[in-house]
Amino acid sequence: MASMQNTPSMPAPIAQPNPTVQNEPTTQTNNPPSNALDSELQLVSSLAKLQKLEARIHQLRTLLPNRLLAPLAPVVEPRKEGRSLPSSPQELYQQLVQTARAGIEEVKQFQTLWHSPEMKAIWEHVEGDIKESGGQLLQPTGMWEIDYDSLLGEMIKEEKAREEEKIKDEENQELEKLRSSGQGWRGVVEGFNQRNIPGVRVVPSKNEALLAVALVKAGMVFQVQADGLKEEKDFPDWRVSSKISPGRPVTKLETSIVDCLNSRQRKWDLAYLLEMISSYSEIKTSPCKKCNKMTNAAAQLPSIRLSKSVLSPEGNRTFTFEPLHADCL
Numbered sequence: 001m002a003s004m005q006n007t008p009s010m011p012a013p014i015a016q017p018n019p020t021v022q023n024e025p026t027t028q029t030n031n032p033p034s035n036a037l038d039s040e041l042q043l044v045s046s047l048a049k050l051q052k053l054e055a056r057i058h059q060l061r062t063l064l065p066n067r068l069l070a071p072l073a074p075v076v077e078p079r080k081e082g083r084s085l086p087s088s089p090q091e092l093y094q095q096l097v098q099t100a101r102a103g104i105e106e107v108k109q110f111q112t113l114w115h116s117p118e119m120k121a122i123w124e125h126v127e128g129d130i131k132e133s134g135g136q137l138l139q140p141t142g143m144w145e146i147d148y149d150s151l152l153g154e155m156i157k158e159e160k161a162r163e164e165e166k167i168k169d170e171e172n173q174e175l176e177k178l179r180s181s182g183q184g185w186r187g188v189v190e191g192f193n194q195r196n197i198p199g200v201r202v203v204p205s206k207n208e209a210l211l212a213v214a215l216v217k218a219g220m221v222f223q224v225q226a227d228g229l230k231e232e233k234d235f236p237d238w239r240v241s242s243k244i245s246p247g248r249p250v251t252k253l254e255t256s257i258v259d260c261l262n263s264r265q266r267k268w269d270l271a272y273l274l275e276m277i278s279s280y281s282e283i284k285t286s287p288c289k290k291c292n293k294m295t296n297a298a299a300q301l302p303s304i305r306l307s308k309s310v311l312s313p314e315g316n317r318t319f320t321f322e323p324l325h326a327d328c329l
C-alpha cells in the first residue's frame with residue numbers, strides 16, 4: 001500500500017474534502033488459517049496486517065479536525081492562497097456533508113478491518129502470548145524496523161518458486177517413468193481408449209503425431225497435434241484446435257474451450273489433455289462450480305476447467321477438472 005511507512009509518524013494533515021481510502025481486499029490467498037499462527041509466513045503476514053492497520057490509524061488521526069473541517073478553512077482564512085470561498089451557504093453545507101460522510105465511511109472501514117476474522121485470529125494470538133508471559137509485554141522500540149508487507153511479498157515469491165521447482169521435478173520424474181515404460185504417446189492413447197468413456201472417441205493418425213477427439217454429446221471434435229518441431233520427441237507438447245466440417249464457422253464456445261485447453265499446464269502430458277477434453281463432454285449439463293449456474297450474465301456456458309490434483313498413497317497423481325465461467329475464476 002502506498003501509505004505504508006517503515007517508521008510511522010504523523011502524516012501531514014491533508015486539506016482535502018474527500019479523503020480517499022483504499023479498499024484493501026479482506027482476504028488474501030495466503031491467509032493464515034484462523035487459529036494457526038505457527039509458520040514464519042503466517043507471522044510475517046500478520047505483522048504486515050498490523051502494520052497496515054497502524055498506518056490507517058495515523059491516517060484517521062488527520063480526520064479530526066483537519067480534514068473534517070477543511071471546507072470551513074476558506075471561510076476562516078479567505079486570503080490564503082489557493083482557497084476559494086464557497087459560492088453559497090448551500091454549497092458550503094454540501095461540502096461539509098460530503099466530507100463528514102466520507103469521514104464516517106473511513107472510520108467504518110477501519111472498524112470492519114479491525115473486527116475482521118483475519119484480524120480476530122491475530123488478536124487472539126497476541127492475547128494468548130500476553131497471558132502466557134504472565135501479562136508481561138514485549139517492549140518495542142515504537143517504530144517498525146521492517147516493511148513487513150514487502151517482506152511478505154518476497155517470502156511468497158520464494159515459496160512460489162520452490163513450489164514450481166517441486167512441480168517441475170515431479171513432472172520430470174513422471175516423464176522418466178513414462179519413457180521407461182516404453183509405451184510412447186500411442187500407448188497413452190490406447191490406454192485411454194481401453195477405458196471406453198461413454199461419448200468420447202479418440203482416433204490417432206496412423207503416420208503422424210496427430211489425433212482427433214470427438215465429444216458426441218457436446219457435438220464437438222478437436223484436433224490434437226504435436227506442437228511445432230518437437231514432434232520427433234517421444235513425448236512432445238500437444239496443441240489443440242477445433243475440427244469442424246467445411247463451411248461451418250467455429251462457435252464462440254469452441255474458441256473459448258480451445259483457448260482454455262491450450263493454456264493448460266503439463267503440455268507434454270497427453271493423458272492429462274485427453275482427460276481435460278473429456279471433461280467438456282457434459283458441458284451442456286454441468287453447472288459452474290462457483291455460481292452453480294449453467295449460463296452467466298453474458299449467456300456463456302462454463303468453458304473454463306480448473307484442474308485439481310490428488311496424490312495417491314502409491315504416488316500416482318490423478319486430476320479432476322472443475323467447470324467454471326471465465327468471470328467466476
Ligand SMILES: [Zn+2]
Nearest residue numbers: 288291325328
Ligand atoms: Zn459461474
